[in-house]
Amino acid sequence: MSGLDENVVLAGVDGSPSARNAAVWAAEEALQRGALLRLVQAYLIPSPGITGPFVAGVRSGFQGQAERWLDEAEAAVREQWPQVRIERVVAEGNPVAVLLRESRGAELAVLGSRGLGGFTGLLIGSTAVSLAAHARCPVVVVRGRMPDDVPPAAGPVVVGLDGAADSDEALGFACAEAIARDTSLTVVHTWNELSPDERRGVEEQLALWREKYPGLRIDVEIVRGRPVRTLLEYGENARLVVVGSRGRGGFTGMLLGSTSQALLAHSTCPVAVVRPRSAP
Structure with missing residues (x-):
């Protein structure tokens, strides 16, 4: 995590088209605010109480997938906003808890409207309500006319x-x-x-x-x-x-x-x- 004096716009990344759209949207916000764009991917290991070589392999697989998803999101951002400053975070833990922690000191947290991997079901049940109700900054859920569509760039x-x-x-x-x-x-x-x-x-x-x-x-x-x-x-x-x-x-x-x-x-x-x- 960057120092607390750094202006940060946070974007949750999970490999979905919706999350990539959200990362691009967040990049524009970061540029407008003169802020750092922080791309965050969180994963949760099944049965965390189990130890041994098998779990180590599973963890390595999750970490590798997280880095690939961050690569995809960063590439999408760079294609449209090459000048934005980017920080990447991979964290093991409950995605909402990770995002809440990362939102401390951030100016804005940005999410896609639906996702894969660690952020599956982000807008189902109480998860989105909890994030919006408890984040330490405003929360934006990025949508287009359809969930995976690019959000509109015109209008009030x-x-x-x-x-x-x-x-x-x-x-x-x-x-x-x-x-x-x-x-x-x-x-x-x-x-x-x-x-x-x-x-x-x-x-x-x-x-x-x-x-x-x-x-x-x-x-x-x-x-x-x-x-x-x-x-x-x-x-x-x-x-x-x-x-x-x-x-x-x-x-x-x-x-x-x-x-x-x-x-x-x-x-x-x-x-x-x-x-x-x-x-x-």
Whole structure:
């Protein structure tokens, strides 16, 4: 691991096309941030309590496969972003635990939408929820229209806003992403019962960010409907959808149960989950 003073964008690698797309996406982020790209491959030895020559051979095989997958990911990154600085990490252990450890001090953690090897089933059950809920930095799951498709390179950044404290963190992240990608920001607020106060509340929350980013075009959409369905619809023409890790009102429980899984599994563009920096 690099020194803690090094800016790092983390990308999980597992040999899948989705993970290679994520590594390329993460490389662009690293360049924009002046950061190091850290490619991480984690593997778990079956029956770790067993010792002897057989296990040593199995471990050597896993390590060799990990290096080959990292070679493939690095080659894909170099083809598009040859100037990016790259660090490679191979680790034995539970992939989520490894990624959580590597996320300490990182600016961003980036994953593919589905994978092979050590990251198999990353978006099944509680694994993705755990990573997004506990990583020490924002987490981006890179998707295209189909899971293995290249993510879109055009369109606005879309952020779900509900007035909660961590939605303000998500809003700041989304503003920075829109500026870095030279595009506009679409702020989406959903509510079951519309009232004149809804737009006023959103505009009050946006005031600081409009002042901070005067050159950024910010469009506000107040929509009556379900949050995930609405964000999926706006994500159809977006290059990134950003949400907070928890919320109130329309986005309550964004990372609990089937709500987050639907967004992460069905979005047609990358999805960023942003936790408050002060969260334990």
